[in-house]
Amino acid sequence: xxxxxxxxxxxxxxxxQYRPVLALAxxxxxxxxxxxxxxxxxxxxxxxxxxxxxxxxxxxRTAVANKVHSWRRRRYAEARAFARMGTGRQSTVDxxxxxxxxxxxxxxxxxxxxxxxxxxxxxxxxxxxxxxxILGCSESTAREHLMRGRKTLAERLNVEKRT
Amino acid sequence: MxxxxxxxxxxxxxxxxxxNATVPPIAxxxxxxxxxxxxxxxxxxxxxxxAAIGAVLLAGPAPDLTPTTLTPAVTEVPVPVSGVELIxxxxxxxxxxxxxxxxxxxxxxxxxxxxxxxxTGFTWTLxxxxxxxxxxxxxxxxxxxxxxxxxxxxxxxxxxxxVAGEQGMVAFGTHIWFSANGTDWTVVPIEDxxxxxxxxxxxxSGDYVLYGNDLYAGGAARVxxxxxxxxxxxxxxxxDFSAMVQLDSGQLVxxxxxxxxxxxxxxxxxxxxxxxSDDHLISQGRGVLVTTMVAGGPGLVAAGMNSDGEPTFWTSxxxxxxxxxxxxxxxGPTAEDVSREQPSVQAIxxxxxxxxxxxxxxxxxGTVDPAIWVSRDGVVxxxxxxxxxxxxxxxxxxxxxGSTFVAVGSRNAxxxxxxxxxxxx
Numbered sequence: 334x335x336x337x338x339x340x341x342x343x344x345x346x347x348x349x350q351y352r353p354v355l356a357l358a359x360x361x362x363x364x365x366x367x368x369x370x371x372x373x374x375x376x377x378x379x380x381x382x383x384x385x386x387x388x389x390x391x392x393x394r395t396a397v398a399n400k401v402h403s404w405r406r407r408r409y410a411e412a413r414a415f416a417r418m419g420t421g422r423q424s425t426v427d428x429x430x431x432x433x434x435x436x437x438x439x440x441x442x443x444x445x446x447x448x449x450x451x452x453x454x455x456x457x458x459x460x461x462x463x464x465x466x467i468l469g470c471s472e473s474t475a476r477e478h479l480m481r482g483r484k485t486l487a488e489r490l491n492v493e494k495r496t
Numbered sequence: 497m498x499x500x501x502x503x504x505x506x507x508x509x510x511x512x513x514x515x516n517a518t519v520p521p522i523a524x525x526x527x528x529x530x531x532x533x534x535x536x537x538x539x540x541x542x543x544x545x546x547a548a549i550g551a552v553l554l555a556g557p558a559p560d561l562t563p564t565t566l567t568p569a570v571t572e573v574p575v576p577v578s579g580v581e582l583i584x585x586x587x588x589x590x591x592x593x594x595x596x597x598x599x600x601x602x603x604x605x606x607x608x609x610x611x612x613x614x615x616t617g618f619t620w621t622l623x624x625x626x627x628x629x630x631x632x633x634x635x636x637x638x639x640x641x642x643x644x645x646x647x648x649x650x651x652x653x654x655x656x657x658x659v660a661g662e663q664g665m666v667a668f669g670t671h672i673w674f675s676a677n678g679t680d681w682t683v684v685p686i687e688d689x690x691x692x693x694x695x696x697x698x699x700x701s702g703d704y705v706l707y708g709n710d711l712y713a714g715g716a717a718r719v720x721x722x723x724x725x726x727x728x729x730x731x732x733x734x735x736d737f738s739a740m741v742q743l744d745s746g747q748l749v750x751x752x753x754x755x756x757x758x759x760x761x762x763x764x765x766x767x768x769x770x771x772x773s774d775d776h777l778i779s780q781g782r783g784v785l786v787t788t789m790v791a792g793g794p795g796l797v798a799a800g801m802n803s804d805g806e807p808t809f810w811t812s813x814x815x816x817x818x819x820x821x822x823x824x825x826x827x828g829p830t831a832e833d834v835s836r837e838q839p840s841v842q843a844i845x846x847x848x849x850x851x852x853x854x855x856x857x858x859x860x861x862g863t864v865d866p867a868i869w870v871s872r873d874g875v876v877x878x879x880x881x882x883x884x885x886x887x888x889x890x891x892x893x894x895x896x897x898g899s900t901f902v903a904v905g906s907r908n909a910x911x912x913x914x915x916x917x918x919x920x921x
Contacts, residue, residue: 344522352514360510369517376525425518433509436502444599444620455503456510483499493498 343383346390347376353457354393355426360437360452361401365426371400391467394457398449398468439489440482447482450475580880583870583916589884592631592639592911600629602904602911604657607897608665614678615639615904616655616667617911628655628669632678636902636915642679657893661698666725668692668706674725684726692728693718697740697766699748705766707737707750717752721767731767735759741789741796741815749796749815751778751786758784762815778810778818779803785840786810787855792846793874799841799853807841807855807867809877822877824857824867841869845896845903850918852901853877854891866891866905868914884914 351372358368375396379386386392429437440448446468453464465475487493592600598619605615612634619629630642656669664676672684672692686692693708706720706728717736722728737752748766753759758778761769778786779802787800795813802808808823841855853869868891871877891914894903903914 343526347522347525348519351519352517353511355517356511356514359513365513373520373525380526425516427513427516429513430509433506436506437510442626451503455507458507486503487499490499490502492502 343380347380350390350393351376354397357394357452357456358397358401359426359429360440360456361398361448363434363438363441365424365428367401368426369424371397375400388466391463394453394467395469398452436490439486442489443482443485446470447478447485450478451482451486454479580870580878583918584880584882586918587868587880587882587884587914587916588637590637590639590913590915592913598629600631600911601906602631602892603655603669604667604893605895605902605904605913606658606660606665607895607902608660608678609897611678612636613895613897613902614642614658614660614665615911615913616658617904618654618669626654628653628667628671628673630655630667630675630678630681631911633902633913635898636900636913639913642681656694657696659696659698659704661704661725662702664725666696666698666704666706666722668696669694672706672720672728684728686720686728687730690718690730692720695737695740697742699742699766700746701765703766705740705748707733707740709736719766719769729767733769735761735769735771737761739786739789739798739800741791741798743791743796743815747815749789749812751789751798758786760815760818772816779820787840788843790844790846790851792844792851793871797844797846797851797871797874799844799855801840805839807839807857807869809841809853809869809871809874811874821875822871824869824879842891843893843895845894845901847896847901847918848899850901852894852896852903852916854894854903854905856890868903882914 354375355368355372358372359365362368362371375393378396379389379393383389428434437452440451442448443451449468450464453459453467454461459467461475461479462472464479465472468475468478470478592602592615600617600619602615602617604617605613608614612632613636615631615633617629618626620626631639632642633639653671654669655667655673658665658667664674665678667673667675667681670691672686673681674684675681691710693706693710695708696704696706698704702723704722704725706722707718710716710718717733719731719733719737720728721731735752737750738758739752740748740750742748746764748763750761750763750769751758752761760772760778762772763769778784778798784803785800786798789796789798794811796811796815798810798812798818800808802820802823804823804825806823806825808820810818810820812818839855839857841853843855844851844853849872851871851874853871854867855869856866868880868882869877870880891903891905894901896902899917901916901918905912905914
């Protein structure tokens with residue numbers, strides 16, 4: 334008797350969430366290879382702790398945001414490592430068009446929380462409530478980050494900020 | 497086009513970049529295996545994080561949190577550290593900020609003699625983005641911005657470190673800056689117009705050596721040498737040095753190399769470097785990182801992260817043979833482990849009777865664990881339960897001067913200074 338095993342809950346989650354999370358890592362890091370590395374590391378960690386994670390979608394996004402932020406914050410030590418990792422690697426993530434790359438570079442120039450809020454809000458089309466939940470802050474704080482980030486972006490990109 | 501429309505357009509383009517991205521086989525994730533190209537490029541950060549998590553998972557029961565102290569290679573009996581609670585109560589906290597001013601992030605602090613202390617780092621404002629900055633203080637309590645801290649650049653400028661030598665102060669990051677007095681800073685050109693590395697040391701000879709990688713350009717290993725802080729020569733280097741120290745004998749010792757094999761190198765002048773043999777590896781463990789070394793204790797004290805990803809101290813009499821003396825095992829795993837910043841000792845300052853080290857034992861939003869350790873001899877280290885660090889996001893550097901330790905960190909986009917003036921014992 335051949336037993337056909339269906340996907341485990343983690344497998345289903347992984348297959349469904351890998352690319353969206355990878356995109357988030359891409360816009361927050363600006364590096365396709367770093368994005369892949371961080372995303373895979375986060376999913377591996379999620380698997381190890383799967384039984385203890387109550388909100389997997391939020392967890393992996395928080396982890397990606399934190400890891401990328403950590404990489405930027407700890408400029409010397411971690412970037413040193415990631416610089417090594419990126420050498421000579423072929424990423425399967427496509428490069429962004431120049432204008433898109435410029436836009437997300439401007440997002441990354443924002444303070445980290447604002448950049449993360451903008452990324453989650455637009456890239457993932459998340460609600461403010463969901464964004465706050467993922468970032469572990471209050472809804473009003475997330476709204477404040479979003480407002481400030483949009484204001485700054487609009488000024489830097491010389492476009493209207495629609496409220 | 498308004499921002500919403502523009503953002504949604506570029507969000508769509510960003511999502512398109514992963515449409516054809518390879519989703520690694522599930523077994524690769526569940527088995528914790530990585531494709532060959534990743535293995536080849538694996539950095540010590542990932543190794544250390546995975547090792548820390550994996551070791552604890554494999555071990556099953558929670559790890560013994562008692563600090564491991566090995567027998568040091570010294571003849572004198574170490575003076576036991578005592579009264580850390582008393583020491584903890586003697587630290588004071590000070591902020592570097594201006595109401596309505598920019599967000600301030602400190603990278604490094606140096607004692608510059610009669611002028612007191614200088615902090616370097618960067619500011620962030622809506623208009624100027626990230627711009628390097630300097631702040632001065634006579635005693636580490638009240639800080640003022642250095643008004644002539646350079647013109648605002650259209651590009652990002654950021655100082656990662658500062659060293660004070662006989663001829664003046666050198667700050668380095670996206671550029672090299674020099675100041676004779678800590679107030680007037682000028683950008684110093686580099687011969688090949690590249691970016692400087694992000695670590696530095698001022699030598700007894702009056703020379704300066706910058707080492708590490710040019711983080712802001714591409715991560716290439718570099719060594720720059722200068723006799724006066726303003727004219728810099730590029731020194732060919734085979735390795736990305738992670739820490740460097742000058743012993744009392746004048747000999748220079750540096751560590752660096754692959755994460756799997758952190759080598760020790762020596763030099764007499766900072767320009768010609770000789771690797772020591774495998775017999776002199778600071779540790780045989782994979783993923784070891786030495787982040788800082790100072791002259792002190794039995795000869796030199798090194799610190800960083802051991803192969804288990806734990807904040808660790810080593811000592812050496814001669815810079816050739818090292819011994820791990822104290823490490824601080826981490827608790828875990830927790831949900832935050834995946835986002836943990838590498839736990840490590842970041843900097844050590846040597847005072848008259850005490851040494852102080854700062855670093856962190858973890859990092860993530862909502863869970864921050866900056867740490868302060870003290871030692872009398874560089875061999876036995878003890879964590880100091882400073883309540884003041886509870887809300888600090890990170891402790892990045894520490895220095896000593898004028899009988900005072902000054903450590904810098906950050907909290908909510910403000911730079912925080914922790915200050916300790918030990919009483920004579």
